[in-house]
Amino acid sequence: MDIGLADEGRKRILWARRHMPVLERIREEFDREKPLLGVRVTACLHVTVETANLVYALIAGGASVALTASNPLSTQDDVAAALASDGVSVYAIRGESDEQYYEYLEEALKIKPHVTLDDGADTIAVVHEKHPDLIEGIRGGCEETTTGVIRLRAMADDGALGYPVIAVNDAETKMMFDNRYGTGQSTLHGIMNATNVLFAGKTMVVAGYGWCGRGLAMRARGFGSNVVVVEVDPRKALEAVMDGYRVMPMTDAARIGDIFVTVTGDTSVIRREHFELMRDGVIVANSGHFNVEIDIPALDETAVSVKSVKEDVVEYKLPSGKRIYLLAEGRLVNLASAYGHPSEVMDMSFANQALAVKYISENYNKLENKVYAVPTEIDRTVARLKLDAMGIKIEELTPEQKNYLSSWTMGT
Numbered sequence: 001m002d003i004g005l006a007d008e009g010r011k012r013i014l015w016a017r018r019h020m021p022v023l024e025r026i027r028e029e030f031d032r033e034k035p036l037l038g039v040r041v042t043a044c045l046h047v048t049v050e051t052a053n054l055v056y057a058l059i060a061g062g063a064s065v066a067l068t069a070s071n072p073l074s075t076q077d078d079v080a081a082a083l084a085s086d087g088v089s090v091y092a093i094r095g096e097s098d099e100q101y102y103e104y105l106e107e108a109l110k111i112k113p114h115v116t117l118d119d120g121a122d123t124i125a126v127v128h129e130k131h132p133d134l135i136e137g138i139r140g141g142c143e144e145t146t147t148g149v150i151r152l153r154a155m156a157d158d159g160a161l162g163y164p165v166i167a168v169n170d171a172e173t174k175m176m177f178d179n180r181y182g183t184g185q186s187t188l189h190g191i192m193n194a195t196n197v198l199f200a201g202k203t204m205v206v207a208g209y210g211w212c213g214r215g216l217a218m219r220a221r222g223f224g225s226n227v228v229v230v231e232v233d234p235r236k237a238l239e240a241v242m243d244g245y246r247v248m249p250m251t252d253a254a255r256i257g258d259i260f261v262t263v264t265g266d267t268s269v270i271r272r273e274h275f276e277l278m279r280d281g282v283i284v285a286n287s288g289h290f291n292v293e294i295d296i297p298a299l300d301e302t303a304v305s306v307k308s309v310k311e312d313v314v315e316y317k318l319p320s321g322k323r324i325y326l327l328a329e330g331r332l333v334n335l336a337s338a339y340g341h342p343s344e345v346m347d348m349s350f351a352n353q354a355l356a357v358k359y360i361s362e363n364y365n366k367l368e369n370k371v372y373a374v375p376t377e378i379d380r381t382v383a384r385l386k387l388d389a390m391g392i393k394i395e396e397l398t399p400e401q402k403n404y405l406s407s408w409t410m411g412t
């Protein structure tokens with residue numbers, strides 16, 4: 001780690017803090033009330049300016065935190081340096097190998113956490129597979145992303161989950177804003193940074209029309225792209241049609257797309273048969289959690305040459321002579337090639353995280369080894385604080401309306 005980057009990191013962390021008023025209020029409250037005194041937290045999150053502010057909020061509440069990256073390419077080295085120079089245990093460096101990634105996770109677990117914070121469920125997986133002895137001391141965990149929640153629900157269904165987890169991802173104040181507006185904007189930012197390509201007039205194929213896909217399609221259309229959606233769920237596909245996009249299978253989309261982005265949380269969404277159909281010079285990127293949505297091994301096998309043409313852009317030449325440009329090794333392009341989500345949306349995601357850690361610390365005795373939703377009260381509090389910070393007032397129910405809405409006897 002280059003500790004000389006700490007000053008730059010600190011400036012950027014403070015800049016982000018100005019755009020995270022909800023988390024800042026929670027940090028101040030934590031500082032006064034110390035609800036996390038003595039709580040040890042292992043956090044496996046993208047090491048960004050926003051995460052740094054979450055870490056400072058937890059520390060203000062009395063917690064000690066060991067932080068490791070949740071993706072080998074998502075660490076902002078200046079942020080890691082700033083945190084380390086403030087005495088936080090940080091194990092992360094941009095471009096770390098897969099082996100280092102897991103070594104660092106092991107290091108971060110050495111504090112014997114009471115609470116784990118995940119973005120993709122890697123900490124929980126490692127605890128269960130390699131350190132089941134730690135489970136007894138763990139009061140609960142929080143999961144930040146859709147892919148992690150899917151893994152954890154599968155564990156819970158198998159009766160394999162050893163401690164309770166709160167699915168922070170599923171809070172409305174997370175999913176509706178972070179996944180949609182955050183991923184929508186920052187994915188395009190990542191593609192722009194890596195390629196400086198013009199979106200106007202291009203055909204952009206968006207695979208997956210969930211929260212992230214909706215945001216991405218909406219923003220790409222705003223830039224003037226012709227958006228094609230590829231979906232497997234007929235309801236989401238129908239929604240995409242009614243939202244005005246063309247919907248088709250990947251085999252058809254592969255023939256007409258200029259830029260392809262996967263946001264499905266699934267594997268091998270773009271694979272050999274699709275690469276072969278693509279036009280010369282297409283750009284392929286992923287913004288889903290793991291780097292498996294694009295079948296990179298198949299691309300490697302098919303290609304007659306593979307070369308890095310600029311930072312974050314690798315050219316694969318196929319036997320036909322056609323070239324495919326893969327961005328950021330197929331890892332989350334918004335984090336690898338840009339800053340990740342804007343601080344304003346991470347404000348809400350991490351406010352949910354901070355309050356969920358507090359909730360676990362106060363209620364762990366009552367929780368079972370299940371995946372829990374974020375308590376509605378926390379979700380509403382986050383929305384209320386955000387509106388307050390934006391200076392927006394909303395309508396309130398009158399007593400008569402409350403009565404009407406809770407009654408089943410009033411009809412025509």
Ligand SMILES: NC(=O)c1ccc[n+]([C@@H]2O[C@H](COP(=O)([O-])OP(=O)(O)OC[C@H]3O[C@@H](n4cnc5c(N)ncnc54)[C@H](O)[C@@H]3O)[C@@H](O)[C@H]2O)c1
Pocket residue numbers: 145146147148178179183207208209210211212213230231232233236263264265266268269287288289290332333334341
């Ligand atoms: N880049 C980021 O910063 C960021 C932020 C939030 C979430 N994520 C990740 O993005 C992914 C999507 O998250 P989400 O919240 O939109 O999930 P979601 O469940 O709301 O949407 C995923 C969609 O993909 C569709 N899908 C699944 N397999 C498919 C296939 N083979 N072809 C086409 N469509 C397919 C599903 O039907 C679903 O509609 C997850 O991996 C999540 O962890 C990334």
